[in-house]
Amino acid sequence: MSFFSSISLEIISMKTFSSLFLLSGALSSVMAFPAASLHAPNADLTKPIPLDKLKAGLGALDSRSIPDFENLLQQVEALVATTLDTSEFNADRQRVDVSGEHAFQMPDYAAGDVRGPCPGLNVLANHGYLPRNGVATILEYATAVQKVLGMGIDTALVLGVYGTVLGGNPVSLTPGVSMGGPSNAPEAQNLLGNLLGLLVLCASGSQGTGKPKGLTGTHNIFEVDSSITRSDLYDADGDNNNMNMEYFMDLYNMQKDAEVPHYTLDVFLDHALVRFNQSIATNPSFYYGPWSGWFVRNAAYCFAARIFGNASEEYPNGFLDKETLKSFWGVTGPEDNMTYTKGAERIPDNYYRRATDYAAADLWLDIIENVSVKRPTLLSIGGNTNGVNTFTGVNLEDLTGGIMNAEYLAQGNNALCFAFQILQEGAPSVVGSIYATAEPVLSFFLDAINLPLTSLACRNDAYKQLGINGVDFLKTLKTTYPGAAKSGVFL
16 A cells, blocks of 8 residues: 555544534534723723733623634534435435525525625525525534535534634624625624724724624635636736626636536646636735645635535546536537526526545545645645735745654644644634624634644644744745735734
8 A cells, every 4th residue: 555545544544533512522612712801991992902901801701792602512412413425316316496485596696695706605605595685604504514515514514613703793692794895784793893803994994983894805825826717816807806707707618618527626726826827927926825825825716626516326436527516607609609697506407415524534635636746736835925926835845843854744644634733823813803802703714723632633833933034924924925924814
């Protein structure tokens, strides 16, 4: 058995551990999420509370104001128990209803509906599997992507927490986030933290307004450069929310003349290489970080290829053909005259979801086998430093303070562990830039990150105190790459 085969088997064996066990471990500590209330009678409720004033001005919230994570855990347990557990096609269980309450409806932008950079979330809102206004809770996101698209509940829950903390309203009766930009929907503004002065930044970057940014506003965090079909935030187009038809056509044309067009993971990742080079050539502030590039961006490509396909007896986990691809991206018309309509993403008629959920272990294996081994360019760290076509990568051999080097990262889960632990190390800075009273939110966030770190069996101390020429690694990224400095986020 080859070295890499043994690695693959080791990762696959993770599936033998109960998803419920991992979720329980992560969420049990989340349920200890601390809360606070304001006692000072003359306090300015619009002003962020400095951390050093926390003890003087804060106490305990009424229990009714604390997010009910016990209930969330129970619902997740029930969801895991009903997860499809067979690799055989079952039409009744896999058919996705697109009629009645789940019939396609265009978003009502005039009424304030939002849609964002993720086609999968857009399509779920357009069919009523998520709220049609585009603002949903953590549990609603996790449930919908698992039920309709077959994303593993472990991955879905972590992404829900991640997006909510960094773009939404975690300190709320119903923690959630807009799938697009800022929303005026009441549920998007249901912020206990706004009353407590917890929120510092809004979409425009001004302080004290407490308006969540939404997923579109999480640049270099959830929304990243070189995505599948969206423009980069800092390139000439600058529209990172709506689809760029040119990029869609680049993907579509990769199978245009194929005898049996099939948009497999290999096709998507080859497109990822094309987009990587396009960003270098068009975005003077292109940035590809150790978390935002390595994991978030590559994971998005894996999700699209693995969960959008239409399942059948022959392909129980899905087959992504031209018409299904067009439907999920809101494209209509004949091949010689295709048109994109904003907000028109839809689930095809007669659509069947995957037979088995695409769980975290499947994602780990895809990133290791199909990204790091086959396409190591996609595990670069760096960005343009002086305008377009000036991409400069981090030389991993320059990293000190640990056992980090390119050879080490090529082994087993090390690259993935590196990405998640960079997120863990950078979280205090990122969360602290959003919330004045950051500690309770940070605790919630780090508990969620512990789920993938646990499943990957990562060493907790492997990447501590990394630096380049005596300077902290994350600070070096921020000072070296304009795209990191511009957004203020360098993960």
